[in-house]
Amino acid sequence: MKYARSLFLLVLAVVLGGCGDVGYYAQCVSGHVQLMSRTRPIPTLVADPDTPPDLRRRLELVTEIRDYASQVLLLPDNASYRSYADLERPYVVWNVVATPEFALEPITWCFPVAGCVPYRGYFKEESAKAFAERLSAAGHDVFVHGVPAYSTLKWFDDPVLNTFCNREETYLAALIFHELAHQQLYIKNDSSFNEAFAKTVELVGVERWLQTQGQGPRMEAYLAGLAREEQFIGLLLKVRGRLGEIYAQPLSEELKREKKHEVLRAFQTDYAALKESWGGFSGYDHWLKRSLNNAHFASISTYHTLVPAFRTLLARQNGDLSGFYAEARALALLPRDQRQQALAQLLRDAEQLALVAEDTAGNF
Secondary structure, eight states: OHHHHHHHHHHHHHHHTOSTTHHHHHHHHHHHHHHHHTOEEHHHHHHOTTSOHHHHHHHHHHHHHHHHHHHTSOOOOSSTTSEEEOOSSSOSEEEEEEEOTTOOSOOOEEETTTEEESOEEESSHHHHHHHHHHHHHTTOEEEEEEESOOOOTTSSOOOEEHHHHTSOHHHHHHHHHHHHHHHHOOOTTOHHHHHHHHHHHHHHHHHHHHHHHTOHHHHHHHHHHHHHHHHHHHHHHHHHHHHHHHHHSOOOHHHHHHHHHHHHHHHHHHHHHHHHHTTSOOTTGGGGGSOOOHHHHHTHHHHHTTHHHHHHHHHHTTTOHHHHHHHHHHHHHSOHHHHHHHHHHHHHHHHHHHHHHHHHHHTO
16 A cells, blocks of 8 residues: 555656656656565564575664664654665666856756755666756756665655665765655755755764764764865865856856866866875775766755854754754745845854864964
8 A cells, every 4th residue: 555655646746747847757756666666674674584694784783773863863753764675776866967067056957846956866877868968968067976865755665775775884874864854854945955954964963873882983983084075075165166256257158168177177186185185095086087067066065065054053952953953944934035044144153163163272
């Protein structure tokens, strides 16, 4: 009965989406139906003697993380991430991100449930690439990337997938916390709010999860990884800012294009220096293997810019998550302009607190 309901809701989404893009919605339906048809309850798999031992241990860990998410982080207590599916591929969907050649704001696509988002997802890589080629032929900068998980925002019971089940423990916990945070709070047409809120829950959740595990070395490794991530994101935002300055100038397209490529080449030099400061850590080397364009930098601010604002909101609740969720919901209910103003003030407060902390540290 539950499976039939899922299929019905997916078909309803196609109808609500209108007739303008039936082929796209059809692949959404067939892809999700295929995914759900492969799910099995995690307790059943754990009890099954034919389940490979490594998978059984991972699913037991998933269950611990999932219970922690609801019992301690107060995230939705439902059937999501309590079943497992092996899709026999490395990613569940492939997202297409696109921007104009001389702009950094991503093109958005609007959907019945999720609202307008800065990407378009496909269950088949070749379909994503075909759509990307059409966008590229129209003169847009395009980026296609694999995605290990997605949230159906409580419309369905999202399963654990092979695409992320075997990842390192902190990554696994972060992903589950992040996706459940989308179920906790999501507002249409505001990806920056949604992703920064979920990212904040993810970060706080992993920190608290590791503290309960009493794993000092793992916490140290996690914090060191976060520090590198913040530095790398800072570099990406710096490049994004340089590109934005170029596009805002009254230059010819040819000159803009030339300066754009100069900035992207300089990124490689700046990254090499950053990598050296990390002692050769190569976790972000895949960026240098790409033919970089605007689309690679378009979503950086979406996921990260507002995180300090939400961190400040949580600090004002003395770390209490129930109060934090209530304050975040209050922000979500504001008209968009007022919400942006409130978040901008929280960002300014976060910057001021950071300056005070730096001054205090400098006095010791």
